Amino acid sequence: MAVERRPYRREAEDKRRAALITATLALVSEGGSAAATVRAIAERAGVTPGLIRHYFTNKEALLADAYRQLMVGMTEDSAAVLTYAPSDPHARLAAFIAASLRPPVVDGEAVVRWASFIQETRRNPAMLDIHHQTYLGFRDHLQGLIAALPHPREAAELRHLAIACNAVIDGLWLEGSTLPHAFVPDELVTIGVRSIGAMLGVDLSYYLLLSEPPKT
Amino acid sequence: MAVERRPYRREAEDKRRAALITATLALVSEGGSAAATVRAIAERAGVTPGLIRHYFTNKEALLADAYRQLMVGMTEDSAAVLTYAPSDPHARLAAFIAASLRPPVVDGEAVVRWASFIQETRRNPAMLDIHHQTYLGFRDHLQGLIAALPHPREAAELRHLAIACNAVIDGLWLEGSTLPHAFVPDELVTIGVRSIGAMLGVDLSYYLLLSEPPKT
DNA sequence: GCGTCAATAATACATCCGGATAACAAGAGG
């Protein structure tokens, strides 16, 4: 009596790897790092557990790839708002800040994903490297927006301002994501734009309104 | 043939619970939440695994107690400097900011502990409550320091300023803890004091020097 | 159509996990 074997389709390597990474991130979002077991990932991706070790040397390598994709995607999402933002540098900065402090960037699942992987950066140098690269990527982006303002600044001051503005965004993102009910809608956007404006010596509130997409 | 049984001493409940919590936090610091198994915790605390369920209803309860102790301790570390800080409100605020952006508050292991527990706050309401309480505790502390400045502010503005200053501290703490080599010593303190000063409309740099403990 | 080989499934394994229960003994009270 022949055992009945689960039917399957052969897929391109890219598709399979992407599906496994997507499944990993989804499980981490829902249940933290503990939920991302090889069996759960495989089930979510619609394959059997053994396949994971066919595409990744081990689970750690899968997690590293997932982390990179997560962080690169987050930076791309932040940069996306600038595509259609006004050309005025004040408005562009305000739009960038606002986008970083609203859903979908501010999100409870996002902070769980982020926290899950941050744990790994201490013992895994590759993970720390991903963290470092993506952090600098975001901060450099912000620094570029600050440098575009009509206000001459020295390089050292620019660096300090970028670190500080990045910290404001990170801190507000963190608080809004972990305590969604502690703030009224767009309260963090108001605080973020106002605070960063004060640090830079400009009032961005007007430009925030300017950069808002028209309400339907 | 009698089985040889491990010798032991009876301890007070407080001691045992404290030892188990300490062991839990140490293991989480070193290896993330995955390292804090009941067996590892017991071994670190010098007892056998079964004892954990004698003092805590389950592992989850132990983790909750450990989380509360961790967060309360971090706030106390920041507030401890106020005991011997000058009476000038500017100096007190500067000292509080500086203490929050220096070791032992800024620490790679601390951020691993923090990230490990944050994961739990989404599915465990008790953990979310601890997070909420300790977050508000720290923020209220900061708000009190801001309110003590000789500058009249309305309640709503005070709240916004406290949220913003807290975000600066959180963000810089995060960056300094995860990327210790990305900043020169005390760079984060300088940035934090300068940024928060700008947000509050005061120059705290002078008061930071004033509040510094004498170098040996 | 038909081999052929790699993609995929299936199974096995050693280890670890959190929790339950029962046996034991340490130390206080008499």
Place this chain on the structure above:
DNA sequence: CCTCTTGTTATCCGGATGTATTATTGACGC
């Protein structure tokens, strides 16, 4: 010195975990 409470250890359980190995089968080249 004895007894009793209970803190503590020892043992067991069902299940989950990451990984290694083997068997099968889908799809492509000819």
